[in-house]
Amino acid sequence: TCPAAAARLTAGRETREDMCEALLRGNVSRAIGIIRSFRAQGRSFAWCADEILAPAMWHVGNCWESGRVQIAEEFVARVCLKEVLDELQRLLPSPANDAPVALGGTCLGDSYELPTRMIRLTLREAGWNAIDLGCQVARQSLVKTATIMNAKIVWLSYSHISNSLDTVEENKRLRADLPSDARLVVGGQALGAALRRNLQFDFAGDTLQHLRHYANQLRTQMSQAPVCAADLALV
Numbered sequence: 001t002c003p004a005a006a007a008r009l010t011a012g013r014e015t016r017e018d019m020c021e022a023l024l025r026g027n028v029s030r031a032i033g034i035i036r037s038f039r040a041q042g043r044s045f046a047w048c049a050d051e052i053l054a055p056a057m058w059h060v061g062n063c064w065e066s067g068r069v070q071i072a073e074e075f076v077a078r079v080c081l082k083e084v085l086d087e088l089q090r091l092l093p094s095p096a097n098d099a100p101v102a103l104g105g106t107c108l109g110d111s112y113e114l115p116t117r118m119i120r121l122t123l124r125e126a127g128w129n130a131i132d133l134g135c136q137v138a139r140q141s142l143v144k145t146a147t148i149m150n151a152k153i154v155w156l157s158y159s160h161i162s163n164s165l166d167t168v169e170e171n172k173r174l175r176a177d178l179p180s181d182a183r184l185v186v187g188g189q190a191l192g193a194a195l196r197r198n199l200q201f202d203f204a205g206d207t208l209q210h211l212r213h214y215a216n217q218l219r220t221q222m223s224q225a226p227v228c229a230a231d232l233a234l235v
Helices: 005-009 013-024 027-039 045-065 070-092 116-126 139-149 162-177 195-196 209-226 229-234
Strands: 101-106 131-134 153-157 181-188
Touching: 005 195, 013 027, 013 045, 027 045, 045 116, 045 209, 070 116, 101 139, 101 195, 116 131, 116 153, 116 209, 131 139, 139 162, 162 181, 162 195, 181 229, 195 209, 209 229
Parallel strands: 101 131, 101 153, 153 181
Antiparallel strands: none
């Protein structure tokens, strides 16, 4: 493999370290420049998030927990990443008028907003009209909004779970209350294998690239679905 092709295949340790340093220093332009260099090579946002952004933030969090960086530095990194995501969002085209709707947020008790914002960008890039409802979204609000918006994907991000039994029960109620044609998507670092086995969902991915692939498949299936008689009567 030629050097250029090899460089395109993966984001190595040096790239992740560069991103980590940029975030800790609050260097938004540097962080965006790193992502843009891979986007110019054809990499999706999901790939950049999985291979660069998420590992960099994990390293920042690990450094904070071990005392190698101060809480103020960790805060700067989070704020910097939010600005990076805002800029990347501005670079994406607006969804088409007929784009299917996806919406979601974090589960109750989870105030970590970065994962759900990354989910939104992943789905936006995949052609969905993705709406991030933010943190600690109540089940009733999620169901009502999904019904009004005719959402085809409803996601919940789990970065922190206080009580596994309550999470399972709330998940069952959500699955039962959602419209039948809404696919429930779950994910997050707090969803271990044991807990995931007790949840009801249509899709659970370990990476944003998994989610992007699922969203693309679902969108293709929806476009190929036969038009029913009731729909034809409205034309």
